[in-house]
Amino acid sequence: MLGWVRHDPHAAALSRTNFHGRTVTLAGGPALAAGATVGAAAGAATGRLAAAAIAAGAVSGAVGLYDDVVGNRPEQKAAKGFAGHLGALRAGRITSGLVKIGGVGAAGLAASALIGSRRGSGFGRGVDVLLGAGVIAGTANLLNLLDLRPGRAIKAGLLLGAPLAAGRGAAMTAGALGASAALLPADLDEEIMLGDSGANALGALLGVAFTARAGTAGRLAALAALASLTAASEKVSFTRVIQDTPWLRRLDELGRRPA
Numbered sequence: 553m554l555g556w557v558r559h560d561p562h563a564a565a566l567s568r569t570n571f572h573g574r575t576v577t578l579a580g581g582p583a584l585a586a587g588a589t590v591g592a593a594a595g596a597a598t599g600r601l602a603a604a605a606i607a608a609g610a611v612s613g614a615v616g617l618y619d620d621v622v623g624n625r626p627e628q629k630a631a632k633g634f635a636g637h638l639g640a641l642r643a644g645r646i647t648s649g650l651v652k653i654g655g656v657g658a659a660g661l662a663a664s665a666l667i668g669s670r671r672g673s674g675f676g677r678g679v680d681v682l683l684g685a686g687v688i689a690g691t692a693n694l695l696n697l698l699d700l701r702p703g704r705a706i707k708a709g710l711l712l713g714a715p716l717a718a719g720r721g722a723a724m725t726a727g728a729l730g731a732s733a734a735l736l737p738a739d740l741d742e743e744i745m746l747g748d749s750g751a752n753a754l755g756a757l758l759g760v761a762f763t764a765r766a767g768t769a770g771r772l773a774a775l776a777a778l779a780s781l782t783a784a785s786e787k788v789s790f791t792r793v794i795q796d797t798p799w800l801r802r803l804d805e806l807g808r809r810p811a
Contacts, residue, residue, distance in 0.1 A: 566620070568745060571701070572811055578620050580744030584735055585613025585753035591727025592757045601764055604663040605724060608756040611662075612692050615655030616748030622648035623748075656752055660688035660759065667764050676768070683771035688759030690778030695755035696748055697785050702808050703740040704794075705751045706732045709758060716761045724764070728757040740807045 566578035589609030596602035664684030669677040691712075699705035709732050716725040732754055738744045746754075762774060794800045 568747075570742060570745060572742065574742050576742055576745050578617075578745050578747040578749070580735055580739060581620060581747040581749030581751070581753075582613060582617050583744075584731060584746060584750035585609060585616070587731030587734070588728040588754055588757055589613065591731045592724045592760070593727075595723030595725075595727035597721055597724070600666045600668070601721075601724060601760075604666040604760050604764070605728075605757060607666065608659050608663040608688055608692075608760045609728075609753045611659035612656045612756040613749045613753035615652045615659075616696070616750070616752035618655075619648040619652040620747040620749055623652075652748060652752070656692050656756065657685070657689050659756060660692070661685040663688055663756070663760050664763055667760065670767055680768055680771065683768065683775055684759075684763035684766075686775040687763050687766075687771055687778065688756050690775060690782065691759035691762070692752040692755035694778055694781055695758075696751040697782070698790060699746050699748075699751040700791055701804060702742050702745075703736055704804055705746050705754070706736045706739055707803065707806075709754045710736075713758050713761070716758065716765065721761060721765055725758070725761040728754065728761070736807075741809050 566581075568576055568578055570576050589606060592605040592609060593602040596605055661681070664681045664687075667681075667684055669680035669684075671677050671680060695705045695709055698708045710729055713725050713729045716722070717729055735744065735746075735750075739746065763771060766774065794804050
């Protein structure tokens with residue numbers, strides 16, 4: 553999949569300079585989005601779960617790729633973070649980041665509706681669907697926030713997904729993680745970047761896997777944690793926290809190409 557994306561006639565638009573000043577390709581993003589989505593759907597226990605995985609993974613990957621390409625334009629770079637995109641909207645501009653936020657949110661809602669709720673119908677089911685949508689979109693955003701150094705987002709995804717790769721529904725998570733692990737060496741070696749496309753898709757698929765196994769309390773707890781981390785990211789640099797915490801720094805640098 554990665555080779556196919558790299559040889560696409562439009563692949564040149566995916567070239568970027570990373571934090572080390574090396575030229576890398578964002579081809580890893582759509583390759584991961586496609587591979588992880590197919591893997592998750594193939595491992596889903598039911599048709600509805602497969603449809604949920606496709607909705608979350610494919611749409612999150614697609615709008616993420618749109619933001620990766622369009623968001624690199626000079627007029628788009630001024631809007632940073634959720635507050636920046638909302639500020640641009642108030643000024644009458646729709647940024648690529650806002651399109652991504654809306655797309656990931658819609659994908660999360662569709663996927664959560666397909667997953668459903670253990671509470672049958674009515675108000676309780678509606679609450680569960682909204683909570684699930686928040687978890688799916690929030691996990692997509694969290695992995696995107698972590699995608700600032702080679703291999704970091706995939707490592708985080710593997711750690712978050714490991715508990716979900718055992719027990720009921722494990723095959724769906726294993727499919728997504730398998731596609732991620734296959735791209736980890738190229739990511740660590742700074743040949744590729746995931747960008748919004750890969751990070752959003754992987755996060756959304758992990759959110760689907762969690763939502764499919766969690767009840768109301770689990771979804772609420774996960775959403776609260778994700779909301780707290782997202783709010784913290786507006787004030788605190790995750791990279792600085794990782795650098796200042798020895799065990800996190802060692803894990804973050806594990807397998808990475810020397811500077």
